[in-house]
Amino acid sequence: MAQSPATENSGLMAQAVKEALVAAAISFGLFVLYVGIETYQDINNALVWRTRWGLLAIFVVIAAVSRFVVVGFIKPHLDKRKRDKAKAGIPEVSDGKTFFQRNFLKLALVGLLIYPPLSVMLAGTQGSLKYVDNFGIQILIYVMLAWGLNIVVGLAGLLDLGYVAFYAVGAYSYALLSQQFGLSFWVLLPLSGILAAFWGIILGFPVLRLRGDYLAIVTLAFGEIIRLVLINWTDVTRGTFGISGIPKASFFGIWSFDVGADNNFTKAWGLSMSSAYYKIFLFYLILALCMLTAYVTIKLRRMPIGRAWEALREDEIACRSLGINTVTTKLTAFAIGAMIGGFAGAFFATRQGFVSPESFVFLESAVILAIVVLGGMGSLTGIAIAAIVMVGGTEVLREMEFLKHVFGPDFTPELYRMLLFGLAMVVVMVFKPRGFVGSREPTAFLKERKAVSGSFTKEGHG
Amino acid sequence: MEYFVQQLINGLTLGSIYGLIAIGYTMVYGIIGMINFAHGDIFMLGAFAALIVFLILTSFFAGIPVALALLVMLIIAMLMTSLWNWTIERVAYRPLRGSFRLAPLITAIGMSIVLSNFIQVTQGPRNKPIPSLVTDVYHFGNITISLKQIIIIAVTAVLLTIFWYVVNKTPLGRAQRATEQDRKMAALLGVDVDRTISITFIMGAALAAVAGTMYLMYYGVATFNDGFIPGVKAFTAAVLGGIGSLPGAVLGGLLIGLIESLWSAYFTIAYKDVATFALLAFVLIFKPTGILGRPEVEKV
Numbered sequence: 129m130a131q132s133p134a135t136e137n138s139g140l141m142a143q144a145v146k147e148a149l150v151a152a153a154i155s156f157g158l159f160v161l162y163v164g165i166e167t168y169q170d171i172n173n174a175l176v177w178r179t180r181w182g183l184l185a186i187f188v189v190i191a192a193v194s195r196f197v198v199v200g201f202i203k204p205h206l207d208k209r210k211r212d213k214a215k216a217g218i219p220e221v222s223d224g225k226t227f228f229q230r231n232f233l234k235l236a237l238v239g240l241l242i243y244p245p246l247s248v249m250l251a252g253t254q255g256s257l258k259y260v261d262n263f264g265i266q267i268l269i270y271v272m273l274a275w276g277l278n279i280v281v282g283l284a285g286l287l288d289l290g291y292v293a294f295y296a297v298g299a300y301s302y303a304l305l306s307q308q309f310g311l312s313f314w315v316l317l318p319l320s321g322i323l324a325a326f327w328g329i330i331l332g333f334p335v336l337r338l339r340g341d342y343l344a345i346v347t348l349a350f351g352e353i354i355r356l357v358l359i360n361w362t363d364v365t366r367g368t369f370g371i372s373g374i375p376k377a378s379f380f381g382i383w384s385f386d387v388g389a390d391n392n393f394t395k396a397w398g399l400s401m402s403s404a405y406y407k408i409f410l411f412y413l414i415l416a417l418c419m420l421t422a423y424v425t426i427k428l429r430r431m432p433i434g435r436a437w438e439a440l441r442e443d444e445i446a447c448r449s450l451g452i453n454t455v456t457t458k459l460t461a462f463a464i465g466a467m468i469g470g471f472a473g474a475f476f477a478t479r480q481g482f483v484s485p486e487s488f489v490f491l492e493s494a495v496i497l498a499i500v501v502l503g504g505m506g507s508l509t510g511i512a513i514a515a516i517v518m519v520g521g522t523e524v525l526r527e528m529e530f531l532k533h534v535f536g537p538d539f540t541p542e543l544y545r546m547l548l549f550g551l552a553m554v555v556v557m558v559f560k561p562r563g564f565v566g567s568r569e570p571t572a573f574l575k576e577r578k579a580v581s582g583s584f585t586k587e588g589h590g
Numbered sequence: 591m592e593y594f595v596q597q598l599i600n601g602l603t604l605g606s607i608y609g610l611i612a613i614g615y616t617m618v619y620g621i622i623g624m625i626n627f628a629h630g631d632i633f634m635l636g637a638f639a640a641l642i643v644f645l646i647l648t649s650f651f652a653g654i655p656v657a658l659a660l661l662v663m664l665i666i667a668m669l670m671t672s673l674w675n676w677t678i679e680r681v682a683y684r685p686l687r688g689s690f691r692l693a694p695l696i697t698a699i700g701m702s703i704v705l706s707n708f709i710q711v712t713q714g715p716r717n718k719p720i721p722s723l724v725t726d727v728y729h730f731g732n733i734t735i736s737l738k739q740i741i742i743i744a745v746t747a748v749l750l751t752i753f754w755y756v757v758n759k760t761p762l763g764r765a766q767r768a769t770e771q772d773r774k775m776a777a778l779l780g781v782d783v784d785r786t787i788s789i790t791f792i793m794g795a796a797l798a799a800v801a802g803t804m805y806l807m808y809y810g811v812a813t814f815n816d817g818f819i820p821g822v823k824a825f826t827a828a829v830l831g832g833i834g835s836l837p838g839a840v841l842g843g844l845l846i847g848l849i850e851s852l853w854s855a856y857f858t859i860a861y862k863d864v865a866t867f868a869l870l871a872f873v874l875i876f877k878p879t880g881i882l883g884r885p886e887v888e889k890v
Contacts, residue, residue: 157673161642161666162635162712175718177645287692334871337878340691341625345829346874348822349867360860490818494699501696547707553700554682561689 144200148192155191156184163187233509240415244408254404261407262523265479268414269472270515274499275421275508276468281497282505283425283434284461285441287344290351291496293331294324294466296358296488298473303371303483304364313377317474324470325463327354332462336455351493358485370484377478379409410479417475421468422508428464437461491546495519498553504563513564522549592732597855598848603739603808605847606746610801611824612831612839613753614794620770620834621790622687627698628678630821631705632671632795636802637812638709639663639670641718644806656723660741660807667799674705675795676788684784702817710814719811742804749800750840753793757836766790770834819863823850826870832883841881 164184167177247259277291301320305311311319331350335343358365365371376385385406428434436457439447448454477483499518503511522545556564611633618626640663647659682697726737757763765786768776777783805820806812827846831838846866853865873881 154677158677161639161670162709165642167642167645167713167718175645175720334875338874341833342829342874342878344625345825346871349826349870353864353867356864498696498699501692543711546703547711550700550703550707554697557693557697558682558685561686561693
């Protein structure tokens, strides 16, 4: 500490410049082939190449400058703050929550309930379609799927990489049964859930003995098997063409949303023809399904089976020695998780009116798992926030028309959607490895319920 | 019989490629216990590097000997993927070491999405075909063996020998095995653990680049999402052989290659992947740690 601040500062700058140069060299190496050279097909369909040195230079400069800023300014600032905090001693934890914090869940629910009428009021009947359908319903489907997977991964600690298989089972159950037998949505919704739960048990049996990453690969394989069967069993599933013309859900059989029907909703209420009403109905439907999922999860956590799940996650050997039947515990976790996936699948089918194997690729499983982990496994609020950020964020990118004015008319923001999604996954995990909500509410406590840090919960071996 | 032998050779070729990728999975798993989901995309980057180098070479040196071209493609692809995998480990995995188990898995899946979309954005979404590099074919009775297949099997055999030597006979390999057994103890005994892990990632990436180049040579086409299916198959191979075991990875790769080609030959090609995955589930029911995997010891 004998150095004067001036020399310390110049030393820091020299280091920052050095690291920036290293970053430039590395990024040059990384991008020289893939960015610096573009391959494309010429008129004769032969593959040729041209250089893009300008773009490469931009990449390298961005890497160097950001490294310089991080090493020279951000890191010393963070270190200083950490040192100041350490000097100041342990900060007092203030227990007084603001009104907003105390009533966060109630406010969120009220917000969701008034969301569709609000968007109709602000954007008009047709204009509300985008907000209710693309944002509202899309995000809520992922919330429901992630909450379903949360039971398997977050509570029971079983790593499932093929969750989308149950989603597919639910969607195809509804699509096929409604077309072949003309059953209504309200009959098929529970049936899809039961069928998916059945498949969850079928998957559960062989993997009971497997742990950790062996379980991960078998569930992944299971997801792929379901998808491949959907593609290849063309007699039943029509293969990659998918099934179209799936009937719409009705308002509990009272009003129909089919255009030609006598008891059409808009006719019955004397409204102008628009698909917005159906979407609003679907919004409330998926919201109700989500609430049901949350209610079931919260209730189950306080019941013996939920406690057994969490015990299984914490320590399987201790669980067995205390007489918990690990077979039924694991199977129920798979079955209930799968059932929720099945409900979401049936809803997805009726919302899209079309299902094809394209919708049930591994990437979907990965996205759902990412939402569960990014939200902080086991925390329902955190998972909902993660779904809003990740799914909503990528949906917003679709809407960014103004970027076309910045980058020229050829610029398509959709192309960068998944790229940014992947980057966000990496960045969030590196900076918040415990997810958005890092605290857990215990269900068993002495006298006083205290939220504990997520670091104290384990993630299970199975 | 001849048909069977023919399919055996085809399966062996495919299995060699899977085996080379599977080693990368199994080594990384062995040393830090994480599934490197981005490894399949590293393989794809290798194939693209080879493709781009091939285009540059043929446009500058039109009459270049094929062997030399292949060698240059291999070396540059290996350098490229090594640099990428090293950087990815530094940026996305190292900060999470010692964090909980699912965090690096999620960053790995994120990296996988980033890599395939990066190539889609920079090189375009279309298939990239290249003219056939090696066209020689040999006939033994009714059995046809192409020079491509011989090159793939020979290169795999040579690389595996080198690799086996490095892991079992050199100080570097000893450091790797020590890190695998007990990271903390290895560090206390003077092994530079961070460096060893980095080198493991580089070695896995180099082998994936070889697999990528061979894949490009064999099929003559590369796409941005080529990493996923071979990656999943190679991962399946690693698990089938017993994840963490190097001979297991090769064995699993060959097994999967054989099943795939024999199933497509005798049954229907549509369900060949279903057969592969079903076999995996079946083997794991009876041997939950794979064919050559060590049984996991549970400690209280």
